[in-house]
Amino acid sequence: MLGRASTTRTRPAARWWWWRDGPARGAVCRPGRAPGSRRGKGFHFHYWALFDGHAGGGAAVLASKRLHLHLCEQLRDLVDILQDPSPPPICLQRDARAGLAGPNRAPLAGDDGEVPGDALPRFHLEKAVSHESLVIGAIENAFKRMDEQMERERAAQRVSGGCCALAAVYLLGKFYVANAGDSRAIIIRNGEIIPMSREFTPETERQRLQFLGFLRPELLGKEFTHLEFPRRIQPKELGKKMLYRDQNMNGWAYKKIEEDDLKFPLIYGEGKKARVMATIGVTRGLGDHDLKVFSSNIHIKPFLSCFPEVRVYDLTQYEHCPDDVLVLGTDGLWDVTTDEEVAGVVMEVLTSYEPNDPCRYTMVAQELVVRSRGVLKERGWRLANDKLGSGDDISVFVIPLGGPGNYT
Amino acid sequence: MLGRASTTRTRPAARWWWWRDGPARGAVCRPGRAPGSRRGKGFHFHYWALFDGHAGGGAAVLASKRLHLHLCEQLRDLVDILQDPSPPPICLQRDARAGLAGPNRAPLAGDDGEVPGDALPRFHLEKAVSHESLVIGAIENAFKRMDEQMERERAAQRVSGGCCALAAVYLLGKFYVANAGDSRAIIIRNGEIIPMSREFTPETERQRLQFLGFLRPELLGKEFTHLEFPRRIQPKELGKKMLYRDQNMNGWAYKKIEEDDLKFPLIYGEGKKARVMATIGVTRGLGDHDLKVFSSNIHIKPFLSCFPEVRVYDLTQYEHCPDDVLVLGTDGLWDVTTDEEVAGVVMEVLTSYEPNDPCRYTMVAQELVVRSRGVLKERGWRLANDKLGSGDDISVFVIPLGGPGNYT
Numbered sequence: 001m002l003g004r005a006s007t008t009r010t011r012p013a014a015r016w017w018w019w020r021d022g023p024a025r026g027a028v029c030r031p032g033r034a035p036g037s038r039r040g041k042g043f044h045f046h047y048w049a050l051f052d053g054h055a056g057g058g059a060a061v062l063a064s065k066r067l068h069l070h071l072c073e074q075l076r077d078l079v080d081i082l083q084d085p086s087p088p089p090i091c092l093q094r095d096a097r098a099g100l101a102g103p104n105r106a107p108l109a110g111d112d113g114e115v116p117g118d119a120l121p122r123f124h125l126e127k128a129v130s131h132e133s134l135v136i137g138a139i140e141n142a143f144k145r146m147d148e149q150m151e152r153e154r155a156a157q158r159v160s161g162g163c164c165a166l167a168a169v170y171l172l173g174k175f176y177v178a179n180a181g182d183s184r185a186i187i188i189r190n191g192e193i194i195p196m197s198r199e200f201t202p203e204t205e206r207q208r209l210q211f212l213g214f215l216r217p218e219l220l221g222k223e224f225t226h227l228e229f230p231r232r233i234q235p236k237e238l239g240k241k242m243l244y245r246d247q248n249m250n251g252w253a254y255k256k257i258e259e260d261d262l263k264f265p266l267i268y269g270e271g272k273k274a275r276v277m278a279t280i281g282v283t284r285g286l287g288d289h290d291l292k293v294f295s296s297n298i299h300i301k302p303f304l305s306c307f308p309e310v311r312v313y314d315l316t317q318y319e320h321c322p323d324d325v326l327v328l329g330t331d332g333l334w335d336v337t338t339d340e341e342v343a344g345v346v347m348e349v350l351t352s353y354e355p356n357d358p359c360r361y362t363m364v365a366q367e368l369v370v371r372s373r374g375v376l377k378e379r380g381w382r383l384a385n386d387k388l389g390s391g392d393d394i395s396v397f398v399i400p401l402g403g404p405g406n407y408t
Numbered sequence: 409m410l411g412r413a414s415t416t417r418t419r420p421a422a423r424w425w426w427w428r429d430g431p432a433r434g435a436v437c438r439p440g441r442a443p444g445s446r447r448g449k450g451f452h453f454h455y456w457a458l459f460d461g462h463a464g465g466g467a468a469v470l471a472s473k474r475l476h477l478h479l480c481e482q483l484r485d486l487v488d489i490l491q492d493p494s495p496p497p498i499c500l501q502r503d504a505r506a507g508l509a510g511p512n513r514a515p516l517a518g519d520d521g522e523v524p525g526d527a528l529p530r531f532h533l534e535k536a537v538s539h540e541s542l543v544i545g546a547i548e549n550a551f552k553r554m555d556e557q558m559e560r561e562r563a564a565q566r567v568s569g570g571c572c573a574l575a576a577v578y579l580l581g582k583f584y585v586a587n588a589g590d591s592r593a594i595i596i597r598n599g600e601i602i603p604m605s606r607e608f609t610p611e612t613e614r615q616r617l618q619f620l621g622f623l624r625p626e627l628l629g630k631e632f633t634h635l636e637f638p639r640r641i642q643p644k645e646l647g648k649k650m651l652y653r654d655q656n657m658n659g660w661a662y663k664k665i666e667e668d669d670l671k672f673p674l675i676y677g678e679g680k681k682a683r684v685m686a687t688i689g690v691t692r693g694l695g696d697h698d699l700k701v702f703s704s705n706i707h708i709k710p711f712l713s714c715f716p717e718v719r720v721y722d723l724t725q726y727e728h729c730p731d732d733v734l735v736l737g738t739d740g741l742w743d744v745t746t747d748e749e750v751a752g753v754v755m756e757v758l759t760s761y762e763p764n765d766p767c768r769y770t771m772v773a774q775e776l777v778v779r780s781r782g783v784l785k786e787r788g789w790r791l792a793n794d795k796l797g798s799g800d801d802i803s804v805f806v807i808p809l810g811g812p813g814n815y816t
Contacts, residue, residue: 077662090638092649092662127638127678129651129660136659144656211616215623230498230535241500243537248552248715251544252537254485254500270535307656 042079046170047071048397050183052330054280055161059287062159063146067167067286070145074138075171081134082172088129135171136310139178143286147306151289162287165308166197166328168399173316175326178308180284182331186339187313187401188346189324193339196311196326200284202267202274209276209283209303210247213266221298224277225263233262266303272335276303284308320402322355323347328399329368332392336383337372345371346398365396450487454578455479456805458591460738462688463569467695470567471554475575475694478553482546483579489542490580496537543579544718547586551694555714559697570695573716574605574736576807581724583734586716588692590739594747595721595809596754597732601747604719604734608692610675610682617684617691617711618655621674629706632685633671641670674711680743684711692716728810730763731755736807737776740800744791745780753779754806773804 047068053060081088143165150159164181177185179197187194198204206228213219213226220226228245230252241254242261255261269275276283277293277300284305291300313326327342337345349367353360374381374389381389455476461468489496551573558567572589585593587605595602606612614636621627621634628634636653638660649662650669663669677683684691685701685708692713699708721734735750745753757775761768782789782797789797 074661088651088660090651091641091645091665129638133659134661137653137657137661138659140657140659141661208619211619212623215620230537233499237499243496243498245545248713249545249548250718251541251546251548252496253482253542253545253549257499305656310659 041083043083043172045071045075047167048328048399049165049167050328050330050395050397051163051165051286052181052183052332052393052395053161053163054282055288055291056159057161058154058157058159059150059161059285060163062150062153062157063163063165063286066149067142067146067165070142070149071139071167071169073145074142075135078134078138082131088131088134090126090129131172132174132312135169135174135176136312139167139169139176139310140307143178143180143306143308147286150287154287154289159287160290162285162289162291162304164282164285164330166330167308168326168328168397170315173314175313175315176310177313177326177328178310180286180306180308181282183329184331184334185326185328186342187324187326188343189318189320189401191343191347193343194313195339196313198309199331200305200309201281202276202283203270205283205305206245206267207247208305209267212303214247216302219299219302220263220266221293221296223264223293223296223298224266225260226266227261228265228267229261232264232268233257235262238262276300280304315401322400322402323350324401325350325361325364326397326399326401327368328397330393330395332390332394333368333372333396335372335392336374336387336390337368342368361398361400365398368396368398369394449491451491451580453479453483455575456736456807457573457575458736458738458803458805459571459573459694460589460591460740460801460803461569461571462690463696463699464567465569466562466565466567467558467569468571470558470561470565471571471573471694474557475550475554475573478550478557479547479575479577481553482550483543486542486546490539496539496542498534498537539580540582540720543577543582543584544720547575547577547584547718548715551586551588551714551716555694558695562695562697567695568698570693570697570699570712572690572693572738574738575716576734576736576805578723581722583721583723584718585721585734585736586718588694588714588716589690591737592739592742593734593736594750595732595734596751597726597728597809599751599755601751602721603747604721606717607739608713608717609689610684610691611678613691613713614653614675615655616713617675620711622655624710627707627710628671628674629701629704631672631701631704631706632674633668634674635669636673636675637669640672640676641665643670646670684708688712723809730808730810731758732809733758733769733772734805734807734809735776736805738801738803740798740802741776741780741804743780743800744782744795744798745776750776769806769808773806776804776806777802 049064049067051060051063153159164183165178166181166183166185167178168185169176169178177196179185180200182199182201183197184199185196187196202209210226210228213224217226226247230243233242238257238259240257242257243252244255244261245252264278266277267274268278272281275281277298279293279300280288280291283303284307286306288304289301292298293300323346325346327346333342345367346364349364350360353363371383372390372394374383381391383389457472457475459468459471561567572591573586574589574591574593575586576593577584577586585604587593588608590607590609591605592607593604595604610617618634618636621632625634634655638651641650646665646667648665650665651660652663653660672686674685675682676686680689683689685706687701687708688696688699691711692715694714696712697709700706701708731754733754735754741750753775754772757772758768761771779791780798780802782791789799791797
């Protein structure tokens with residue numbers, strides 16, 4: 001049970017939204033094992049995701065159909081390891097590894113009666129790796145495989161453009177929230193707001209992008225400079241001193257303007273108008289393999305990352321009440337509605353329904369979408385405070401964390 | 409008035425400490441202007457810094473003599489701009505700029521009666537730059553110039569090795585705490601701990617270093633791999649699956665071991681034992697221009713950054729009492745004493761002295777050093793809880809933020 005709502009009433013050009021049709025319940029089972037037997041026991045995970053497309057909907061549609069399958073694929077190799085309370089083995093035995101190559105895979109390490117892992121003594125300076133970090137690695141690699149599949153099949157599947165991806169995975173008592181792009185997730189627990197993601201934009205990733213442009217200037221063509229300036233420089237300003245930031249700086253300083261500084265800055269603009277190479281406003285996500293700077297042969301994909309940042313929330317560490325929720329939303333929601341306003345709507349709507357009413361979470365999601373869209377007046381879509389409503393697509397999941405309305 | 413203390417009783421080999429001999433009071437005045445005149449008025453800043461050397465003391469000594477002069481140099485150009493409440497000009501007039509070139513510099517922009525800044529109209533997408541970010545930029549560039557000077561003069565000045573640098577600058581009502589290395593600063597305000605820095609080590613900077621190694625494999629020689637493994641791989645493990653992390657990952661995953669993976673990992677070890685290229689345990693600081701991997705021609709400097717992270721604390725935003733302090737300490741302090749323990753010692757010692765006793769801050773610093781060193785027993789230096797005391801050098805500044813013991 002969970003709540004979701006969205007609207008596409010005013011879908012802007014080249015902007016697309018998508019969601020998984022309800023929570024996917026991914027079963028990770030090793031084939032050839034009877035359910036319930038200790039070694040053969042798989043596990044289930046729950047999965048929700050928002051894919052906010054741009055420059056066409058193909059990438060978002062493909063990701064919504066496949067990302068959870070890539071995740072299954074990554075987790076399949078970890079079935080025994082994640083259920084074994086001892087630390088994950090640093091190195092797997094050769095026999096086990098050999099069995100993992102094909103689709104008709106043989107049993108994992110340990111299936112031959114051995115304890116999975118290496119029989120070698122612990123090494124000097126050996127690093128401990130947690131189960132949790134294996135799940136994070138699995139999610140990261142699932143995103144990577146998804147992006148690689150998109151690259152391979154983009155012609156056949158008619159995938160144009162790209163998409164931001166925000167996925168929540170519930171597995172063995174923990175929520176893993178993976179974000180690549182400008183969607184956002186927060187947990188609201190007992191009225192307190194706990195951020196579960198951060199946005200990846202030209203501004204938040206400025207230094208990573210500038211560092212790449214600095215190290216690989218050939219990626220900038222002859223059109224762009226990796227330096228940041230507060231505005232375009234005019235040729236007549238050559239020789240004057242202007243504020244700049246390079247990849248190592250957080251502050252600003254003055255530099256004498258040289259010929260090379262007249263190029264367009266790699267990162268330019270502020271807030272929602274910030275762009276990489278004057279083209280794209282998000283710096284992580286899936287797809288965009290063909291994206292080029294307008295009227296040029298300069299590819300933008302090298303500057304984009306398909307890797308999400310994964311944050312973990314241990315559901316077993318707290319007692320949750322039926323009003324505690326995880327909210328996932330596309331930027332269409334967050335552009336006009338603050339975290340605090342979302343928390344307010346959550347409380348307001350949930351208290352107006354019985355705690356065991358199955359509709360209450362859906363009603364929250366719907367209310368969040370409706371309020372963020374606003375009402376059509378003569379001067380466009382307006383919010384209750386008369387500010388401009390969101391013209392972007394708005395998709396929201398409201399996932400209960402405890403109580404009768406639990407997602408389990 | 410401030411407190412400082414240090415001990416070198418057990419200075420380990422190739423490790424060095426240094427501090428500025430009391431707070432430097434840097435006067436930034438434009439020449440040729442009478443003090444007190446509006447346009448000619450300079451300003452003062454207060455400055456404290458810890459330089460924790462390694463592989464010899466030369467870098468720490470040189471930095472202690474020069475870093476504040478570089479800071480003066482950087483701030484000199486900003487005298488008028490920082491005292492003008494209007495936003496800093498994006499572009500300076502050519503006449504003004506020309507006047508800043510030599511040591512006998514002419515007056516700054518605005519000295520001819522013009523308001524400093526460009527007379528051009530504000531541009532579309534022009535970014536606002538704060539006064540604060542100009543000071544941050546000045547500090548960042550002061551560190552850079554210091555490092556460049558060290559590179560130029562290292563032979564003449566007999567500078568070997570390098571040093572971590574932690575500097576606190578008080579300027580126009582704000583504290584700027586700049587850290588490059590593994591020293592640390594905290595503010596203790598009304599018993600609350602406010603971190604004012606973070607440490608830069610192979611672990612905290614893993615992804616930056618791996619990204620560089622990935623993009624510029626030639627910097628790794630043929631000895632190192634940019635991938636991280638939890639331990640060294642043995643040749644006989646070739647073909648097995650082992651845990652790894654690349655530059656995009658925070659989690660861990662298994663990969664099949666290939667020939668290239670047998671190289672030594674760029675980042676290796678955990679906690680205080682983590683090293684870049686098996687050599688150095690800090691990733692930011694000054695110097696180290698000649699540092700190479702043992703018995704090789706592989707330079708380590710390209711992986712090190714001389715840029716500090718600067719955090720700002722606005723002293724005017726809070727009412728401070730005489731017990732509120734800024735504590736700067738080298739890693740010798742923090743390795744054995746937690747933030748909370750430091751806060752406890754601060755409270756304990758300060759309450760045992762009158763609020764206007766000029767010794768009270770010095771006594772805190774001394775107590776912190778003594779407690780972190782411990783007492784010599786038959787099994788080495790031991791803390792009160794019988795844990796091992798710090799064998800490293802320990803230097804501490806305790807700077808009052810308000811009340812009768814104020815630093816002004």
